Amino acid sequence: MKNFKRTVLAALLTGMISGCGSAEDSSQRFIESGKELMEQGEFDKARLEFRNALQINPLEAEGYYQLALIDEKNQKWKGMYSNLVTVESLDPNHVPAIVKLGQLHVVSGQLDEAMKKAEKALSLEPDNTEAILLKATTLIKQENFGMAEVEINRVLAVDSKNMEALTARVMLFKNSGQTNKALTAADEALAIYPDAMPLKMIKLSIFQEMDDYAAMEKLYRELLPEYPNESWVAVSLAKLLNDTLNRPEESQKVLEDYVAQNPEDAETIMLLVSLINSRNPDLAMAKLDEFIEAKPDNQELRFAKIEMLSIQGKQDLMVSELESIIAAEPDSEIGLRARATIAGIKAQEGKFEEAENMVNEVLAISSEHEQALLLKAKLQLKNEQLDPAISNLRVLIRNNAELDEAMVLLAQAYALTGSSELAENSFRQALSVNPANPQAALSVASVLMRGNDLDRTEQVLVRALEGNANNENLLQALAQVRILKRDWAGTQQAIDGLTDTSALTHLLTAQMYQGLNDNTLAIAEYEAALKLEPSLTRALQQIMAIRYQQEQKEEIVAFLNKHIAEHPELTNGYIVLADYYRMDGNLPDAIATIDSALAKNEDWTEGYSLKANLHYLNKEPDAAIAAFEKGLSKAPENNQLAMQLASTHESKKEFEKARQLYEEVIARDPSIDVAANNLSSLLSEQFESPENLQRALVLSSRFRDSDQPYFADTFGWVNYKLGNYEEARPALERAASSGESIALFHYHLGRLYLALEMPEEARRSLERAQQMATEDNDEALIGKIGEQLSNL
Numbered sequence: 001m002k003n004f005k006r007t008v009l010a011a012l013l014t015g016m017i018s019g020c021g022s023a024e025d026s027s028q029r030f031i032e033s034g035k036e037l038m039e040q041g042e043f044d045k046a047r048l049e050f051r052n053a054l055q056i057n058p059l060e061a062e063g064y065y066q067l068a069l070i071d072e073k074n075q076k077w078k079g080m081y082s083n084l085v086t087v088e089s090l091d092p093n094h095v096p097a098i099v100k101l102g103q104l105h106v107v108s109g110q111l112d113e114a115m116k117k118a119e120k121a122l123s124l125e126p127d128n129t130e131a132i133l134l135k136a137t138t139l140i141k142q143e144n145f146g147m148a149e150v151e152i153n154r155v156l157a158v159d160s161k162n163m164e165a166l167t168a169r170v171m172l173f174k175n176s177g178q179t180n181k182a183l184t185a186a187d188e189a190l191a192i193y194p195d196a197m198p199l200k201m202i203k204l205s206i207f208q209e210m211d212d213y214a215a216m217e218k219l220y221r222e223l224l225p226e227y228p229n230e231s232w233v234a235v236s237l238a239k240l241l242n243d244t245l246n247r248p249e250e251s252q253k254v255l256e257d258y259v260a261q262n263p264e265d266a267e268t269i270m271l272l273v274s275l276i277n278s279r280n281p282d283l284a285m286a287k288l289d290e291f292i293e294a295k296p297d298n299q300e301l302r303f304a305k306i307e308m309l310s311i312q313g314k315q316d317l318m319v320s321e322l323e324s325i326i327a328a329e330p331d332s333e334i335g336l337r338a339r340a341t342i343a344g345i346k347a348q349e350g351k352f353e354e355a356e357n358m359v360n361e362v363l364a365i366s367s368e369h370e371q372a373l374l375l376k377a378k379l380q381l382k383n384e385q386l387d388p389a390i391s392n393l394r395v396l397i398r399n400n401a402e403l404d405e406a407m408v409l410l411a412q413a414y415a416l417t418g419s420s421e422l423a424e425n426s427f428r429q430a431l432s433v434n435p436a437n438p439q440a441a442l443s444v445a446s447v448l449m450r451g452n453d454l455d456r457t458e459q460v461l462v463r464a465l466e467g468n469a470n471n472e473n474l475l476q477a478l479a480q481v482r483i484l485k486r487d488w489a490g491t492q493q494a495i496d497g498l499t500d501t502s503a504l505t506h507l508l509t510a511q512m513y514q515g516l517n518d519n520t521l522a523i524a525e526y527e528a529a530l531k532l533e534p535s536l537t538r539a540l541q542q543i544m545a546i547r548y549q550q551e552q553k554e555e556i557v558a559f560l561n562k563h564i565a566e567h568p569e570l571t572n573g574y575i576v577l578a579d580y581y582r583m584d585g586n587l588p589d590a591i592a593t594i595d596s597a598l599a600k601n602e603d604w605t606e607g608y609s610l611k612a613n614l615h616y617l618n619k620e621p622d623a624a625i626a627a628f629e630k631g632l633s634k635a636p637e638n639n640q641l642a643m644q645l646a647s648t649h650e651s652k653k654e655f656e657k658a659r660q661l662y663e664e665v666i667a668r669d670p671s672i673d674v675a676a677n678n679l680s681s682l683l684s685e686q687f688e689s690p691e692n693l694q695r696a697l698v699l700s701s702r703f704r705d706s707d708q709p710y711f712a713d714t715f716g717w718v719n720y721k722l723g724n725y726e727e728a729r730p731a732l733e734r735a736a737s738s739g740e741s742i743a744l745f746h747y748h749l750g751r752l753y754l755a756l757e758m759p760e761e762a763r764r765s766l767e768r769a770q771q772m773a774t775e776d777n778d779e780a781l782i783g784k785i786g787e788q789l790s791n792l
Contacts, residue, residue, distance in 0.1 A: 027057040034066055043070050061091035068100065077104065078432065095121045095128055102134045106141060109459060114138045129155045133164050140168070145176040161192055170202050182206055195226075204236075213244055224254075231268045234258035242275060251275060266300040273304065281312055299334045306341065319345065336362050340371040352379060368395055374406060381413055389413050404434040411443065418673065421707065431460065436467025438474055445477055457481050465497075472498060479508045486515055503533035510542065519546050534563070537572040544576050548583065556580055571597055571604055578610065587618040605635045609644060616648070624648055639665045643675060650678075655686040666699075676700065677714050684718045693722055704731065709738040709745060717748050725755050736765065743772035747785055754788065763792055 034049030047070050053063040064086045071080035081104055087097035102117030115138050121131035132151050139148035149172055155165040166189035173182035186203050190196060200219065207215040220237035227233050234254055242251035255272040259265065269291050277284035288308065292301050302325065309318035322338040329335040343358035356379050362372035373392050380389035393410040396403055411426035424447055430440035441464030448457040461478040468474055479494035491512045498505050510525030523546060526539040540563065547556045560580070564573035574597035581590035594611045598604060608631025615623040628645035632638060646661035662679040665672060676699045683696040696718045703711035716731030732752050736745045750765035766789050773781040 027053040027060050027063070030056070031060070031062055031066065038066070038070070043073060046070060059090055061087045061094055061097075064090070065094065065097050068097070072100070077107075080104070093124055095125050095131065098124075099128070099130045099134050102131075102138070106134070106137055109141075111138055111141050114141075127158075129159070129162060129165070133168055136165075136168050137171075140172055140175055143175070145172055148172050163189075163193055163196065166192070167196075167198055167202070170199065174202060174206055179206060179210065213240065216240055217245070228258075228261055231258065231262070231265055235268060235271060238271070238275070248275065248279060263294070266298055266304070269301065270304045273308065277308060277311070284308065285312075299337065302334065303337070303341075315345075331365055336366055336369055337371060340369065340375060343372065344375055347375065347379065352382070355379065368399055370396060370400060370403070374403075374409075377406070377409055381409065381416075384416070386413050386417050390417075402433050404430040404437045404440065407433065408437060408439045411440075418671065418702070421705075431464075434467075435460075435463040438464055438468050438471050442473060442477060445481070449481070454481055454485050458485070470497070470499060472500075476504055476508065480511075483508070483511045483515060488512055488516060503529040503536055503539075506532065507536065507539055510539070514542065514546070519550070522546060530563075534567045535570055535572060537575065540572055540576040541579070544580050548580065553584070568600070571601070571607065574607075575610065578614070582614065582617070587614055590614050591618070603634055605631050605638050605641060607631075608634070609641060612644065612648070621648065621652060637668055639669060639672060639675070643672075643678075646678070650682075655682060658682060659687065673702070673708075673711060676702065677711050680714050680718060684714075684721050688721065693718060697722060706731075707734070707738075709735040709740050712738075713745050713748060716752070720748065720752050720755065725752060728752055729756070743769045743776060743778060743781055743785075745769075746772065747781060747788075750785075750788060754791075759792055763789070766792070 030049045030053035034046040034053070037043075037046035037049060047067065050063045050066045050070075053060055057063075064083045068080045068083035068087065071077070071083060081101070084097050084101045084104070087094050088101065091097070098117050098121045102114045102121070105111070105114035105117060114134065118131055118135035118138060121128055122135065125131060132155050136148045136151035136155075139145070139151065148168075152165050152168050152172060155162050156169070159165070166185070170182050170185045170189065173179075173185055183203065183206060186199050186206075189199050193199065200223065204216055204219060207213075207219070217237065217240060220233060220240065223230075223233045224237065234257075238251040238254045241247045241254065252272065252275055255268060255275065259269055259272055262268065269288075273284050273288045273291075276287055285305070285308065288301065288305050292298070292305060295301060302321075306318050306321055309315075309321065319342065322342050325338040326335050326342075330339075339358055339362050343355045343362070346352075346355035346358065355375070359372045359376045359379070362369050363376065366372070373396055377389045377392040377396070380386075380392065390410060390413050393406050393413065396406040397410065400406070407426050407430035411423045411430065414420075414423035414426060424443070427440045427443040427447075430437050431444050435441070441460050445457045445460045448454075448460065458478065458481050461474055461481065465471065465474050465478065475494050475497045479491050479498075482488075482490040482494060491508070495505060495508050495512070506525045506529035510522045510529065513519075513522035513525060523543055526543050529536050529539045540560070543559065544556050547553075547559070557577070557580070560573050560577040564570075564577070567573065574593055578590040578593040581587070581593060591611060591614045594607050594614065598607045598611070601607075608627050612624040612627035612631075615621075615627060625645065625648055628641055628648065631641045632645065635641065642661050642665050646658040646665075649655070649658040649661070659679065659682050662675050662682065665675040666679060670676070680696040680700040683692040683699075696714075700711070700715040700718050703715040706712045706715070712731040713735035716728040716735065719725070719728035720732070729752060732745070732749045735741065736749045738745075746765045746769035750762045750769060753759075753762035753765055766785055770782065770785045770789070773785060
């Protein structure tokens with residue numbers, strides 16, 4: 001028996017050792033099998049084979065490369081990019097992956113990165129035609145047409161019929177403005193490859209640039225019989241006939257012929273009905289009913305009818321149609337969709353309770369129903385139920401990684417919780433999924449603007465406008481970016497895209513003229529903006545600034561007093577006039593101007609803040625405190641005034657008064673970060689005790705991961721005081737390494753390093769603190785730093 005067991009064990013061990021040795025072979029077999037399946041068009045099965053290969057050998061670069069090729073087929077660019085990056089990390093010399101990465105960089109406009117990939121691939125394989133063409137394509141994008149032609153000719157010299165090289169040659173001529181050469185080159189290439197769709201697409205784009213609509217129509221009509229099942233051909237021709245050539249009957253005929261051959265194409269059917277609806281709504285509805293009768297199970301057609309009823313303003317018929325669907329199939333997929341649609345209508349009507357009840361009914365049957373869950377999250381956001389809204393939005397994004405609307409809502413939810421980084425990430429994610437999402441584009445552009453990255457800001461806005469050509473907000477933002485870039489032709493182009501002549505249009509035009517140093521036209525445009533919108537403070541400020549620069553001081557006072565007299569209900573005239581007196585060094589008249597406005601409107605809380613700040617500039621801290629206190633007597637719960645008064649008390653070392661005010665603000669609104677930060681700092685510095693340090697820790701805990709250096713420093717210093725050194729370290733290091741660091745941050749970090757017995761790091765931080773404190777002439781801090789350095 002013992003010998004038997006020993007024999008079995010030996011056999012098992014032999015098998016295991018043998019199996020280990022053949023892991024690479026097993027992995028390779030799965031990869032070869034996957035490649036065969038790909039050749040047969042079985043991409044889902046092929047993906048499984050490659051996944052199996054990677055389970056056996058996770059370091060197999062070829063498996064990731066094949067997955068990238070499948071992603072490319074399915075146009076899943078993010079997945080493709082991720083897999084290619086993995087290939088290059090596992091096999092830095094994998095030339096096909098390097099070239100594919102370069103091609104993605106070209107498409108995304110990252111031309112420097114694309115060129116790096118091309119050069120790397122060519123350093124490994126100097127004659128690789130795909131790498132040469134990647135370099136040529138990048139050079140074309142960089143408008144280096146001479147060098148691009150040299151690279152293309154390198155490939156054609158070896159292979160005169162290389163399809164990619166011939167196509168690149170056409171693009172070279174097109175982009176360099178050699179239109180006739182481009183068309184000739186395209187025809188020569190098509191003589192070799194008569195079915196090459198990319199070449200035909202380039203020809204269409206050339207004809208479009210030439211406004212040669214007859215040539216476009218001719219080519220589309222040639223393509224129709226070649227591609228009878230490709231909707232884009234029929235749809236493109238129909239749009240050309242209807243939108244450009246104003247031949248709607250022929251456009252309708254093209255779509256009808258296509259739909260007759262492709263009765264399952266619901267999207268094109270809806271386009272046809274929409275075209276008819278623009279001229280004859282009743283006929284459009286009758287036509288749609290015919291399609292629905294022929295395909296009664298087609299949900300998209302039934303909901304197309306509902307959408308058309310909505311467009312036609314027939315709300316009652318729309319609801320009736322939805323209710324009939326629910327009555328017939330209450331719990332089916334189409335029935336749940338109808339219920340969720342009615343819930344959406346209820347929400348639009350302000351019947352939020354009814355909407356929520358209907359949504360809950362849908363979710364009780366299908367807990368992750370996309371339309372219902374999205375509406376549920378919107379209702380939760382409206383009711384400030386942020387945590388459940390965030391949870392539901394995460395589920396939606398997990399189920400549908402392309403749902404940019406949910407990503408935007410998630411970003412807004414994060415912003416409401418104060419998680420600005422998470423909000424920015426979600427906006428960026430939405431933009432990567434849908435570059436045309438205007439909300440995501442504006443948010444990301446705003447972040448890029450704060451970083452002064454004007455080129456990328458412009459790229460984001462231009463891409464978003466490709467899908468929203470008339471979006472006023474995007475156009476206004478683009479104009480503002482181009483003003484900052486001093487791109488006056490681009491600014492004018494963006495302004496011309498604005499359909500309405502609004503106050504903002506005049507404002508943007510004025511800024512453009514101001515940048516061109518044409519102050520006469522700038523003032524005229526600012527005045528035109530004020531005529532439409534007298535409350536536009538920026539226009540008043542710029543007129544004052546221009547005239548101040550021209551030393552037209554009497555004109556400034558006369559102009560602003562006239563504005564005040566014509567618009568006594570507005571305060572912006574007083575604000576700008578007071579600002580003029582401040583700039584001119586006349587603080588008493590600035591204060592008197594604000595006093596005259598407050599005499600007319602004692603409830604103008606901003607006025608008390610402005611008056612206090614002017615008193616502070618005039619070195620009258622008691623008068624500043626009196627102004628804040630007068631404002632708070634009129635608006636006792638105004639948090640901004642309370643915090644400004646608290647800060648003034650701090651500057652006078654009246655710490656108990658400051659503490660009391662911060663406590664009142666937090667009692668009213670615990671979410672105000674500045675109040676929490678300042679009170680934490682007071683408690684840990686001026687009122688240090690075990691109880692107060694614990695309170696400071698609770699208040700500042702929200703700043704554990706903050707990138708705001710003052711908040712991070714407060715959290716770190718409170719933890720230092722409590723002896724939580726490892727907890728303090730990341731926050732204090734983050735504060736000290738930020739671009740906004742001050743001497744105090746380095747002093748705090750130096751004290752922490754001392755506590756952690758890191759003398760060299762402590763010395764560097766304290767010496768940096770000493771240098772900065774000396775520059776600031778902060779004698780009190782210099783003394784503290786000197787004491788710590790002497791201990792070292």
